[in-house]
Amino acid sequence: MSQPRVSVIVPAYNAMPELTDCITSAMEQTIGLDQLEIIAVNDGSTDGTGAELDRLAATCPSLRVIHQENSGTAAIPRNVALDVARGDFVFFLDSDDYLGPDALRRMVAMADENSTDIVLGKMVSVGGRAVPTAVFKQSQPRTDIFSSAAYRTLGCWKLFRRSLLERLHLRFPPFRNTEDKPFTAAAYLNADGISVVADYDCYYHRDRANGNNLTLTAQNLSHRMRGTRMCFETVARHLEPGPRRDQIMRRHVEWELCGPLWWLLLRESEEDIREHIYPEVRDWVENWVTDPVIEKLEPRDRLLLHLLRADRFDDVMTVIRNAKGDAEYGHVIDGGRIYWDHPLFRDTAVGVPDSAFDVTGRLPVCHRIESACWQEEGVLRLTGHAYIENVDTLVPATELVLRCYDMGHPEVRIPTRVHTVAGLPDGERYVNAGFTADIDLTAAALGRGRWNLFLDVRAQGVSRTVRLKSPETERVPSHAIVTAGSGKPVVITPYVTKWGNLSLNVGQDVPRHATPCRVTRLSWHRTRKSTLVVTGTLAGEGAKEIGALRLRAENGEGERRETPVSLERSDGAFTAELPVEGLRAGRWTVTLTQSGSVASVPYLIGLGRTHWFRLARPYSAHPVKEASETTLVVEIRAVDVWPAVRRRLRRAVPRARG
Structure with a gap:
C-alpha cells in the first residue's frame, strides 16, 4: 500500500x-x-x-x-x-x-x-x-x-x-x-x-x-486553566527571555489570561476563585508577564495585571465586576499625555503607575482630506480637518509630515494653517480642527522616491501622528511637472496606496514639452463587458494633439494592445475604450501614451471584476490593487466553472438548513 x-x-x-x-x-x-x-x-x-x-x-x-x-x-x-x-x-x-x-x-x-x-x-x-x-x-x-x-x-x-x-x-x-x-x-x-x-x-x-x-x-474558566499554563510553559521552554519571547507571550497574556478573566471569572464561585484560580493566575503573572508585555496591552489589561502583581485580590474582583461602568469614565490631560480617569488613577493606596492608565497612543485620530489640488506651479494644496478624539481642539498646531518610503531622505515637516470648521460630531469640541497645507514642491527639495504623507495632529500639548488618508478618489490630482532646485523638470504624481492612503511619487526628469493627463474615472462598459472605459482630461498644449494619445495594455512579455483616444469636448476631456477580450491570461499594465511620453493610468476605487464568454468559456478581469501603487494592473483569467459551482452549492447547504 x-x-x-x-x-x-x-x-x-x-x-x-x-x-x-x-x-x-x-x-x-x-x-x-x-x-x-x-x-x-x-x-x-x-x-x-x-x-x-x-x-x-x-x-x-x-x-x-x-x-x-x-x-x-x-x-x-x-x-x-x-x-x-x-x-x-x-x-x-x-x-x-x-x-x-x-x-x-x-x-x-x-x-x-x-x-x-x-x-x-x-x-x-x-x-x-x-x-x-x-x-x-x-x-x-x-x-x-x-x-x-x-x-x-x-x-x-x-x-x-x-x-x-x-x-x-x-x-x-x-x-x-x-x-x-x-x-x-x-x-x-x-x-x-x-x-x-x-x-x-x-x-x-x-x-x-x-x-x-x-x-x-466548555466555557468555564476552570476548563481552561491547565491548557493556559501549558501554553506559557511551552513558550518559556522553547524561547529565551527577551523581545522574541515577549512578542509571543503577549498573545497568551491577552487571549488566555486577561480575556477569560474579564468575561469568565465571575462565573466561578468566590471560594474557587480565592483558593484555586487567583493563586494560579498570580503565578502566571509573576513568572511570565514582563514590563514590555504590559506596556503593549490596552489600559484595562494593564490595570488588571498591576493589581495581580500587587496581590490586591479585592481590587481585582472590583474592577472586573465594574468593568462596564468603568469604561465610561473620561480622560485627564496632563503633561502632553492623556490618561483614563479610572477611580484608581493616582490612588496612592493602590499604587498603580500612571502608565497603566495612559491612552495617548490609543485614542483615534479622526481626519479627512476635503480637497487636493495643484495651485501655482509646484504647490499642492490639501484642505481638510483632523482632531484627536476626546481632546478639545485648544491651541491646535497640526503639521504635515512627508517621509520617504524607499530612500534615505530626511523627513520634511510643513506647518498648516488651522481654521474653524463646522459640521463635525460634537462640533464645539473640535471647532478648530480645520487645516490647509501648501506643499511647495519646488522649495521642499524632495528627493526621488515614494513619499508617504502623515499628519502630526496637536492640541493641548498632545501630539499624535497618523497616516494621511486619501480624499475621494476622483479628487486625487493628476501628476504635475515641477521645476526643482536643480532647474530640471521632475514629475510629481499623487497616488492612492492599496490601503487608501495618499502618497507622492517623485519621478524621473522629463522633457519640458511633456503634457500631463488626468484620469477621472474607470469602468467596464455597460454592454460590452470585456471593454475597459477610461475617461479623463488632457491639459495644456497636449490637448491640441489628442490624435496622438492612445490607451495601451502591455504584459510582462512585451505584448501590447492599443486603442486611440477620442476627444469629447474642447476643454480636453477624453474617453478611451480598450477591449481586453482576446488578451492572453495574465497581468496587463494600463498606460496612456502620447508623442513618446507615457502616463500611468492609476487604480481608482470602484473598478471591480467583470465577466464575459469566449468560445463558450467564461473569462474574468479584475484590477490587482497590490501589483502597483501608481499604475492600473488588470489580471485576466479563464474561470474554472465546476469548482465555483461546487463552492456556491456548498455555501448554500448550511443556509438552507439554517
Whole structure:
C-alpha cells in the first residue's frame, strides 16, 4: 500500500447531521483519494454518528473508522488517529466543519514548493462562527511566527508535516478545552517555515445546529486553566527571555489570561476563585508577564495585571465586576499625555503607575482630506480637518509630515494653517480642527522616491501622528511637472496606496514639452463587458494633439494592445475604450501614451471584476490593487466553472438548513 500524502483526522462525537458534509468534503478533495487517508474516530457517540461513519466507509476505501468509548475531549481521538496516521502531512478537520474542494491540493503544493512544516489555509465563517482574518490578508509562501500574524490562530485546523510532530513526540493534552493551543504553539515554535494560502477558501468553520460544540459548552474558566499554563510553559521552554519571547507571550497574556478573566471569572464561585484560580493566575503573572508585555496591552489589561502583581485580590474582583461602568469614565490631560480617569488613577493606596492608565497612543485620530489640488506651479494644496478624539481642539498646531518610503531622505515637516470648521460630531469640541497645507514642491527639495504623507495632529500639548488618508478618489490630482532646485523638470504624481492612503511619487526628469493627463474615472462598459472605459482630461498644449494619445495594455512579455483616444469636448476631456477580450491570461499594465511620453493610468476605487464568454468559456478581469501603487494592473483569467459551482452549492447547504 503506497504512503498517502495527507492523513485527514476527524474526531467525532454526536456530530450529526454536520458530519456527512465534513467527511464528504474530505472524500471529494481534488488531490485524489489515492493521495489521502481519512481517519475518523467515533468518540462514543449516541446519535448515529458511528453508523454514518460506517456507511461512508463502505463507499470509500480511503476512509478508516475507529470506534471507542467516550473520552470527553477531542484530544484523545485526535491522538488515537495520530498514532496510526501514515501521511506525509496531517490535517485536523473538526466534524462540524468542511473543506473547500481544492484545499488540500493547494496546501500540500505550498508546503512542497517552499519546504515548510505548517500550512495555514484561509478560513471562512459559516453562520457567524468567529475565524481569524489578519493572517489571511495575503498568501505567504514562507514566513514565521515573528514576522506574520500566524501565531494569532492556535486552532489545530492546519496542515502539519507529520515528521515534525513525530520528532517532537507531539500529542494533544487530554483537556476538555484549550487542548489544541499548546499543541499548535509547540509546532509553531519548532517549525521549519510556515506557509499561508489566502487566495482560496480552504476551511469552512461553523457551529453545530444543536449548539453543542465542545468549545462552546466548555466555557468555564476552570476548563481552561491547565491548557493556559501549558501554553506559557511551552513558550518559556522553547524561547529565551527577551523581545522574541515577549512578542509571543503577549498573545497568551491577552487571549488566555486577561480575556477569560474579564468575561469568565465571575462565573466561578468566590471560594474557587480565592483558593484555586487567583493563586494560579498570580503565578502566571509573576513568572511570565514582563514590563514590555504590559506596556503593549490596552489600559484595562494593564490595570488588571498591576493589581495581580500587587496581590490586591479585592481590587481585582472590583474592577472586573465594574468593568462596564468603568469604561465610561473620561480622560485627564496632563503633561502632553492623556490618561483614563479610572477611580484608581493616582490612588496612592493602590499604587498603580500612571502608565497603566495612559491612552495617548490609543485614542483615534479622526481626519479627512476635503480637497487636493495643484495651485501655482509646484504647490499642492490639501484642505481638510483632523482632531484627536476626546481632546478639545485648544491651541491646535497640526503639521504635515512627508517621509520617504524607499530612500534615505530626511523627513520634511510643513506647518498648516488651522481654521474653524463646522459640521463635525460634537462640533464645539473640535471647532478648530480645520487645516490647509501648501506643499511647495519646488522649495521642499524632495528627493526621488515614494513619499508617504502623515499628519502630526496637536492640541493641548498632545501630539499624535497618523497616516494621511486619501480624499475621494476622483479628487486625487493628476501628476504635475515641477521645476526643482536643480532647474530640471521632475514629475510629481499623487497616488492612492492599496490601503487608501495618499502618497507622492517623485519621478524621473522629463522633457519640458511633456503634457500631463488626468484620469477621472474607470469602468467596464455597460454592454460590452470585456471593454475597459477610461475617461479623463488632457491639459495644456497636449490637448491640441489628442490624435496622438492612445490607451495601451502591455504584459510582462512585451505584448501590447492599443486603442486611440477620442476627444469629447474642447476643454480636453477624453474617453478611451480598450477591449481586453482576446488578451492572453495574465497581468496587463494600463498606460496612456502620447508623442513618446507615457502616463500611468492609476487604480481608482470602484473598478471591480467583470465577466464575459469566449468560445463558450467564461473569462474574468479584475484590477490587482497590490501589483502597483501608481499604475492600473488588470489580471485576466479563464474561470474554472465546476469548482465555483461546487463552492456556491456548498455555501448554500448550511443556509438552507439554517
